[in-house]
Amino acid sequence: MMKKKSCSCFAAMMMTWLAVLFLICTAPVGVHGQPTTKGFISIDCGIASNHNYVDQTTGIPYTSDDQFIDTGKNYNISANSISSFFPTQALTLRSFPDGARNCYTLKPIVQNQKYLLRASFVYGNYDGENSASADKPLQFDLHLGANLGQTISISGPEVVEVAEAFADATADFLDVCLVNAGGNTPPSRNSLLSQCRYPDDPYDRLWVPLLSPRFRTISTSSPIRYANDDQFEAPSAVLQTAATPANGTSLGIKWFDKTGEANFYFVMYFTEVEVLPSNTTRAFDVYLNGVLLISALQPFYLLSNYAYTVDPISVSTEYTVTLNATTKSTLLPILNALEVYTSMQVTQAATDVNDGTILNVNLLEFR
Numbered sequence: 001m002m003k004k005k006s007c008s009c010f011a012a013m014m015m016t017w018l019a020v021l022f023l024i025c026t027a028p029v030g031v032h033g034q035p036t037t038k039g040f041i042s043i044d045c046g047i048a049s050n051h052n053y054v055d056q057t058t059g060i061p062y063t064s065d066d067q068f069i070d071t072g073k074n075y076n077i078s079a080n081s082i083s084s085f086f087p088t089q090a091l092t093l094r095s096f097p098d099g100a101r102n103c104y105t106l107k108p109i110v111q112n113q114k115y116l117l118r119a120s121f122v123y124g125n126y127d128g129e130n131s132a133s134a135d136k137p138l139q140f141d142l143h144l145g146a147n148l149g150q151t152i153s154i155s156g157p158e159v160v161e162v163a164e165a166f167a168d169a170t171a172d173f174l175d176v177c178l179v180n181a182g183g184n185t186p187p188s189r190n191s192l193l194s195q196c197r198y199p200d201d202p203y204d205r206l207w208v209p210l211l212s213p214r215f216r217t218i219s220t221s222s223p224i225r226y227a228n229d230d231q232f233e234a235p236s237a238v239l240q241t242a243a244t245p246a247n248g249t250s251l252g253i254k255w256f257d258k259t260g261e262a263n264f265y266f267v268m269y270f271t272e273v274e275v276l277p278s279n280t281t282r283a284f285d286v287y288l289n290g291v292l293l294i295s296a297l298q299p300f301y302l303l304s305n306y307a308y309t310v311d312p313i314s315v316s317t318e319y320t321v322t323l324n325a326t327t328k329s330t331l332l333p334i335l336n337a338l339e340v341y342t343s344m345q346v347t348q349a350a351t352d353v354n355d356g357t358i359l360n361v362n363l364l365e366f367r
């Protein structure tokens with residue numbers, strides 16, 4: 001099912017899950033036959049040199065970071081700052097007291113492949129200085145090669161900041177750098193908060209349930225089917241639940257971008273999870289910032305449908321996706337999942353790659 005609008009292209013279509021794509025000192029990569037299983041390079045910063053282990057919860061193999069970086073010093077976070085939800089990777093970190101710019105060189109990777117990069121950061125009061133607070137956050141920039149990816153701001157010892165990016169590799173390595181923004185020393189670490197991810201999601205996207213009193217959840221335990229050409233492969237567990245309005249016939253989701261400059265892209269997933277009696281219809285219109293994108297959408301039963309934007313949405317500080325039941329519909333609209341990305345066009349190639357190469361980076365931000 002394809003729908004085309006003036007500046008955005010929509011394949012077919014569905015929401016109680018929100019994919020939060022973030023960035024790293026880990027490089028889970030979408031490439032096969034890489035150093036660790038399944039094409040991922042997963043790094044636990046701050047653990048002992050040459051140490052490898054398999055995370056018991058996720059089954060993901062981790063390796064120590066010393067083969068990817070020469071600078072910095074290892075620490076454990078303070079015992080008082082350990083939260084019960086922290087994964088093992090959050091307990092150690094590498095701090096960079098020297099130099100304004102410290103880089104991880106992720107390799108080997110395959111040139112011209114697209115990589116998903118994820119970095120997680122926890123301060124954890126590792127130095128006993130209590131130097132991260134809401135008033136005075138710990139700040140530093142994350143660069144991909146020579147290009148600014150994102151500013152990381154950590155507002156407390158137990159705060160986990162995650163950043164994620166897609167990057168096209170222009171060489172057989174990728175540099176991910178922490179750059180002092182003039183404030184505190186950047187800490188670095190790997191940790192993951194997700195509720196649904198690898199191996200359920202072959203790309204290890206993080207899927208976080210979006211819970212709100214405004215939504216009611218409907219679900220199925222039946223497996224979801226995928227079209228042969230499904231480009232997104234959202235996990236079955238994500239598509240088996242859908243959000244529907246708790247009140248009224250309209251379902252709305254809003255996100256904000258305080259910069260007002262980001263180029264947003266999104267993917268919406270629509271799968272019918274209920275057996276509909278023949279005298280009922282579920283049909284709804286999908287709007288973005290009040291503009292009709294899809295008219296009278298009727299999700300297919302247990303089949304993954306999605307709609308995505310090819311071109312960025314018109315820049316704004318506020319974005320609203322609205323699903324309104326059509327007048328003829330007897331049932332409420334549903335949305336199974338939503339992914340939101342921002343992109344940056346990066347023109348300055350990393351120092352060691354071919355001059356003039358353009359690196360396309362998509363950063364997700366959902367605040």
Ligand SMILES: *[C@@H]1O[C@H](CO)[C@@H](O)[C@H](O)[C@H]1NC(C)=O
Nearest residue numbers: 046048073074075076077092
């Ligand atoms: C971190 O804690 C572990 C276990 O207590 C200890 O073996 C290790 O030496 C500590 N690492 C650092 C850098 O202090």
Ligand SMILES: *[C@@H]1O[C@H](CO)[C@@H](O)[C@H](O)[C@H]1NC(C)=O
Nearest residue numbers: 213214215245246247248249
């Ligand atoms: C549902 O909507 C009605 C009318 O707008 C409102 O009075 C009521 O508080 C809402 N209920 C909930 C649970 O939001």
Ligand SMILES: *[C@@H]1O[C@H](CO)[C@@H](O)[C@H](O)[C@H]1NC(C)=O
Nearest residue numbers: 277278279280281329330331
């Ligand atoms: C559909 O049919 C069932 C059983 O005949 C009935 O109970 C229900 O109210 C009907 N629903 C609609 C929307 O007409």
Ligand SMILES: *[C@@H]1O[C@H](CO)[C@@H](O)[C@H](O)[C@H]1NC(C)=O
Nearest residue numbers: 248250287290291322323324
């Ligand atoms: C969707 O429905 C809501 C509630 O009925 C209404 O306020 C809103 O204007 C509708 N949105 C659009 C774009 O028609």
